[in-house]
Amino acid sequence: MDKIALKDLKPGMQLATDVKAEDGQIILPKGLTLTENHIQELKKIGIASVYIDKGKQNTKIKISATDLDKLKQYLSPLFASNDFGEPLVRNIFYLSLAHLAQKYLNGWKIPDKRQHLPVEDGSFKDAFYKDEINFSLLVQKEVELVSFPDIYFKIVEAIKDPNKSAADIAKIVSKDPSLSAKLLKLVNSPFYGLSQKVETISRAITIIGANELSTLALGIAAVNVFKDIPEQLIDMKSFWLHSIAVGVFAKLLAQRSHLEQEKYFVAGLLHDIGRLVLFKHIPRLATEALLFSYANLIPLVEAEREVIGFDHALVGNSLIQAWNLPESLGQTIKLHHFPGKFVQLSDAIVHLADFLAIAMHISPKGSIVVPQLNKSIPKLINLSKEELKVLVNKALLEIEDTIRVFV
Numbered sequence: 550m551d552k553i554a555l556k557d558l559k560p561g562m563q564l565a566t567d568v569k570a571e572d573g574q575i576i577l578p579k580g581l582t583l584t585e586n587h588i589q590e591l592k593k594i595g596i597a598s599v600y601i602d603k604g605k606q607n608t609k610i611k612i613s614a615t616d617l618d619k620l621k622q623y624l625s626p627l628f629a630s631n632d633f634g635e636p637l638v639r640n641i642f643y644l645s646l647a648h649l650a651q652k653y654l655n656g657w658k659i660p661d662k663r664q665h666l667p668v669e670d671g672s673f674k675d676a677f678y679k680d681e682i683n684f685s686l687l688v689q690k691e692v693e694l695v696s697f698p699d700i701y702f703k704i705v706e707a708i709k710d711p712n713k714s715a716a717d718i719a720k721i722v723s724k725d726p727s728l729s730a731k732l733l734k735l736v737n738s739p740f741y742g743l744s745q746k747v748e749t750i751s752r753a754i755t756i757i758g759a760n761e762l763s764t765l766a767l768g769i770a771a772v773n774v775f776k777d778i779p780e781q782l783i784d785m786k787s788f789w790l791h792s793i794a795v796g797v798f799a800k801l802l803a804q805r806s807h808l809e810q811e812k813y814f815v816a817g818l819l820h821d822i823g824r825l826v827l828f829k830h831i832p833r834l835a836t837e838a839l840l841f842s843y844a845n846l847i848p849l850v851e852a853e854r855e856v857i858g859f860d861h862a863l864v865g866n867s868l869i870q871a872w873n874l875p876e877s878l879g880q881t882i883k884l885h886h887f888p889g890k891f892v893q894l895s896d897a898i899v900h901l902a903d904f905l906a907i908a909m910h911i912s913p914k915g916s917i918v919v920p921q922l923n924k925s926i927p928k929l930i931n932l933s934k935e936e937l938k939v940l941v942n943k944a945l946l947e948i949e950d951t952i953r954v955f956v
Contacts, residue, residue, distance in 0.1 A: 553601045565602040578943035630921040637927045673832040688867040697872040698770040708759045719751035734954040761811045768815035775825045782828045784914045791912035798902035816881040823865030848920035850886040891925040
């Protein structure tokens with residue numbers, strides 16, 4: 550790692566550390582390969598020098614035409630539900646292709662699409678017959694079995710009490726050692742990019758705010774609720790890897806639009822909890838939907854509607870309501886596969902985040918068929934080709950660090 554003056558920077562050099570503004574906001578992420586536009590941007594904001602990874606300069610992906618064609622043949626059918634005439638779809642496809650090419654050169658093998666599918670051997674038993682099932686019944690069954698962790702509601706109650714201090718809230722959080730540990734790991738991760746280590750919950754509240762901390766606590770508590778689903782039904786590590794990826798993409802998209810990053814991170818983290826309810830209570834039908842998606846190369850949400858009669862987004866929203874969690878969270882979860890026209894940017898963020906996470910092949914299992922990008926997204930979230938590339942590169946690095954908080 551060498552410190553290089555701005556005048557000596559050249560396209561193709563790779564950043565060894567994040568480039569930050571005076572307020573600590575990350576301008577360009579660690580690992581980014583610089584372009585001429587990046588260098589000009591640094592000049593405009595007056596950055597004098599940056600740290601460059603000397604071992605990774607001018608690192609262009611060198612892959613044979615034959616291997617690249619194999620990757621295209623693998624990836625193209627997974628985007629079949631999308632319009633390649635839309636520049637955003639096309640740009641994401643080629644970013645995904647480049648990402649897979651790099652993984653391929655590092656030893657990744659093109660998978661057999663059936664390799665990670667659950668096997669329906671007759672052992673899966675549904676709690677309801679198909680003809681009688683609806684998402685309200687499923688959620689009622691779930692709520693009868695599991696209530697949402699009470700500590701979250703105690704934190705919210707303390708925040709609303711004007712007589713409670715940060716220290717009082719910290720005492721409540723500290724009663725759950727697992728929650729405390731994960732909150733501190735998250736606050737100290739690149740998620741915030743703080744220059745000094747935060748060692749206490751009360752200090753975390755002072756820095757990021759009590760409401761923001763309670764939002765993160767909600768996400769962590771929800772993850773803990775669904776930790777005991779049998780592995781033969783669904784690979785939970787892959788499930789949460791995808792969920793964390795969507796959370797990170799949603800957080801970066803929200804940050805870009807000056808919206809609450811914690812709110813969208815948690816919405817992304819929990820966007821698929823409806824799938825977990827399906828696997829818990831109707832595992833045979835949920836597995837059938839997954840197999841139907843792979844066999845017909847259609848998005849999982851469409852397969853669920855065909856096989857089950859409704860999708861996991863409706864189940865997720867209904868569960869959020871039944872648990873008396875924030876209504877806006879349920880609405881965001883409900884809309885992440887919305888086929889109509891998005892009017893508000895805030896409603897569209899998790900939809901695009903989910904699209905990006907699936908398109909970039911973050912998780913090796915589960916849904917790999919890329920859902921249809923809502924046609925209103927490109928105008929509502931105006932991402933240039935270069936801005937998209939920076940966002941994806943930054944997300945890929947943050948996802949790795951954020952996973953460590955939850956595993």
